[in-house]
Amino acid sequence: RHVFLPTFDTPSVFRLIEKEKITITNLIPTMLNMMVNHPDVGKYDYSSLRVLMSGGAPIAPELVKKIINTFKCDYIQTYGMTETSPYLTLSILKEHLKSLPWEEQLRYKAKTGREFITVSLRVVDENENDIKKDEKQVGEIIVKGDTITPGYWKLPDETEKAIKDGWLYTGDLAVMDEEGYIQIVDRKKDMIITGGENVYSTEVENVLYMHPAILEAAVIGVPDEHWGEAVKAVVALKEGHSATEKEIIEFCKNHLAHYKAPKSVDFVNALPKTGSGKIYKKGIREIYWKK
Numbered sequence: 001r002h003v004f005l006p007t008f009d010t011p012s013v014f015r016l017i018e019k020e021k022i023t024i025t026n027l028i029p030t031m032l033n034m035m036v037n038h039p040d041v042g043k044y045d046y047s048s049l050r051v052l053m054s055g056g057a058p059i060a061p062e063l064v065k066k067i068i069n070t071f072k073c074d075y076i077q078t079y080g081m082t083e084t085s086p087y088l089t090l091s092i093l094k095e096h097l098k099s100l101p102w103e104e105q106l107r108y109k110a111k112t113g114r115e116f117i118t119v120s121l122r123v124v125d126e127n128e129n130d131i132k133k134d135e136k137q138v139g140e141i142i143v144k145g146d147t148i149t150p151g152y153w154k155l156p157d158e159t160e161k162a163i164k165d166g167w168l169y170t171g172d173l174a175v176m177d178e179e180g181y182i183q184i185v186d187r188k189k190d191m192i193i194t195g196g197e198n199v200y201s202t203e204v205e206n207v208l209y210m211h212p213a214i215l216e217a218a219v220i221g222v223p224d225e226h227w228g229e230a231v232k233a234v235v236a237l238k239e240g241h242s243a244t245e246k247e248i249i250e251f252c253k254n255h256l257a258h259y260k261a262p263k264s265v266d267f268v269n270a271l272p273k274t275g276s277g278k279i280y281k282k283g284i285r286e287i288y289w290k291k
Helices: 010-020 029-036 061-071 095-099 102-109 156-162 201-208 245-253 281-289
Strands: 024-027 051-054 074-080 087-090 119-124 139-145 167-176 182-187 192-194 197-199 214-224 228-237 264-267
Touching: 010 029, 024 029, 029 051, 029 061, 029 214, 051 061, 061 074, 061 102, 074 102, 087 119, 095 102, 119 167, 156 167, 182 201, 192 214, 192 228, 197 201, 201 214, 201 228, 201 245, 214 281, 228 245, 245 264
Parallel strands: 024 051, 051 074, 228 264
Antiparallel strands: 074 087, 119 139, 139 167, 167 182, 192 197, 214 228
């Protein structure tokens, strides 16, 4: 049976898992981040949980580690779209990967995943060629299959833009490893070009979530006279924690190529969210591009 809450509220979710003996659920990363960082997270019984899944947005590997350590259950990342009914990938381990050391297993679990049953998935460059499976070359995810929409209702122009020779072009950029697992690095429209270099916001956000004081983070490109775009981080800090702009920038430089590190950091009480609870990056970007 399915059990529902009318709206997401962290303590209510904890109580529901304990009372109803929830075994599996799929939440967005923002919700899971709120759960693992809630002061009351240790007061409830989660022993019924078999697996926690996330979807709807990329998730930081550091958060995946916290989820598994906090709730003591398996974790699976999911990826899909309304147009794909919905799943395209799951980060379920292949059988031979289950014998790897735990840290290596965790690396695969935190990836976007491998193609779902009924789905054919490719990651292609600008010339429609498959990218190398080296976790370095970035391309766009394209998909086809029986669960993929044939087009948009009464929108022939949008259909023509998105679907070519039966392949749906997702607008998501990713790398692929030799096992066929993909890792989304950004939305095509969210990629930052600074000084002629491509910076993928998800990569920078993953580092920011490693900082012990940061609760939420979004990385965007903002107008810059010298670089064209400059990397900006917008962060919310955990209650009772402090951090300076300089400290956060240096932290990122210790984990990333220097050109990928934020040039500036803005602090907010909470990041804006969409109706479904995702971080509203488009809205954040609009604030800075309107200035």
